[in-house]
Amino acid sequence: MVVKNVRCYAVSFGQVASAALIFYVGGMHALAQEPSPAKPIANVVDQSIASPETRQKVELKRRLETRGLLEQNRLLKTQLTGQRLFEREWEPETVSEAVIEKQKKRAGRAQLGVFERFPFIEDFVESDGLGPLYNAKSCVACHVAGGASGVEHNVTLLTIDPQSVVEAVNRQLSTKALPKLAQDIDSVFPGFIDSRGRLLMSTLVHDYSTRDGYESIRQGLANFVAGGIDDAWFAPEKRQIAAIAAQPVVSGRHESFDFYLSQRNSPPLFGMGEIEKIETRRLQLIAQSQPKRSGGVVSGRLAGKFGWRGQVETLASFVSGACAGEMGLNQTLARQSIDPADRSYSNFSVDVSQMEVMALQSYVSSLPRPIETKADFDQSHRTLRGERLFATVGCEICHTGEIRPVSGIFSDLLLHDMGPALQSPMPAPGTFVSNNRLNAPIFEEYRTTETSGAGYYDSNLEIQSFPLPYPMARPDQPTFPKPISEDLFSNTNVPFESTWNGLQREWRTPPLWGVADSGPYLHDGRAATLEEAILMHGGEAELARNNYEKLSAKEKELILEFLGSLRAPVPLVQ
Secondary structure (H helix, E strand, C coil): CCCCCCCCCCCCHHHHHHHHHHHHHHCHHHHCCCCCCCCCCCCCCCCCCCCHHHHHHHHHHHHHHHHHHHHHHHHHHHHHHHHHHHHCCCCECCCCHHHHHHHHHHHHHHHCCCCCCCCCCCCCCCCCECCCEECCCCCCCCCHHHCCCCHHHCEEEEEECHHHHHHHHHHCCCCCHHHHHHHHHHHHCHHHECCCCEECCEEEECCEECCCCHHHHHHHHHHHCCCCCCHHHHCHHHCCHHHHHHCCCEEEEECCEEEEEEEECCCCCCCHHHHHHCCHHHHHHHHHHHHHHCCCCCCCECCCCECCCCCECCHHHHHHHHHHHHHCCCCCCCCCCCCCCCCCCCCCCCCCCHHHHHHHHHHHHHCCCCCECCCCHHHHHHHHHHHHHHHHCCHHHCCCCEECCEECCCCCCCEEECCHHHCCCCCCCCCCCHHHEEECCECHHHCCCCCCCCCCCCCHHHCCEEECCCCCCCCCCCCCCCCCCHHHHCCCCCCHHHCHHHHCCEEECCCCCCHHHCCCECCCCCECCHHHHHHCCCHHHHHHHHHHHHCCHHHHHHHHHHHHCECCCHHHHC
16 A cells, blocks of 8 residues: 555644733733644545545544644633733722712612512622722732732731630520620721621721721721821831731720731732642541551641642642632622621622633643752752751651652641740631530521621631530630630540630641741741741741751751752742
């Protein structure tokens, strides 16, 4: 058999990527056009003489190659769209008075118990854009090149002391303690009660608002704190690491309840797509092995793979929650925070579509994972010695170097008790026995709608019930953390780690890849250097910290050099 008219063509991925880059530079409209038909594949046999089986195989190969090119083109376009959204600076949009009036009427009907199931379908068609509450106008403002940011972009959390709620519920049978609690809470910060009338045990205190009245409420929190709140702690443009380190938690009191202000630092985003690939069963195996490997000192607990508290299970939820909570961008599945200055304001329109959220997620997922820097032979040898010492002192038990299929992550992504020094008011998510929880009260007189606002990154801010705290007398002055010993629980059926107080000490092990470029450190940015962060470790990490302190100055230097080799991706370094 003679083979005739053989044509050979080659289409490389590099050519496709280069062409896509030219389209992007020349204008995104070019990318919107349909991709050109794929060129004939190599070694196509003359259809007039080939057997049916050969023609079928050739056609199948052509279709697969064409589908691959189309999929690559589609993914690239999606990621480029996501990058534009990531870098976009959002602005508030003006909502007409007619729509605002409809909102107020609906809120009035809601207070009478009349709710409409889908109010956003016909009336709320005007997007309000950024806000009304927000912390930044863009994703890139807090995550340059996908990295972390300084304390000026910290998120402020406001948390109720649960003992205040427990006492009000216990007194409710004989007094009007709950209505009094609601009045006290509402006079301090109306955002504690959502639009459904539910009490939120913790809520966001945003830095900015697009509407009138909010700033006075935010600044008014200082009136309930003895000595006020230092601008170096509270004001974003004046916030300083030293102020947070000196006072990680600000305590306040008004009448029947105590509250606490705390902060969260913006985490780096690079490598999150790789973390998404890790199967939870691998994390469970690590958790099961840790007690034996550590001699019973370390025992990790699995929650979500994202967030300082492991409060977010998926990357999609993380991205969606950030859009709603940080910038007030309404979505179909995630709502903007309510406006404490005007509870009747509730816009149901969509600021960012689900397709745009998916594009944004695709871009975040594509951010490259960091890698260790390669230096000369002598430096590489020192880095290797530092990594061995890192494992020897016990850091590697939690900061695991590899979780298949991801290497170089230096995290187990599990929750660990980090001791009272790192205790923070809003607890980690957890399971707890039924006789050790309290249902959060609902205040019907404050209900305005059937929807609720955004929490902190899909967190447990809106929990219907919460673990009970240890019962103790109310101190003369609000203080955090309360001096509670785990020994107090020895005669109870409730383990300390399943109480509100115990869950306040749990933190997810942050990945150390890129840590050299991710300062400041710890959940609120209180540590300016890596060594400061190490020395602040406690709880399950106390033994490893003590082992580090026993090292010689040269050995400590080797560990810090190893950590210094864990650099962020090249774009961030530049």
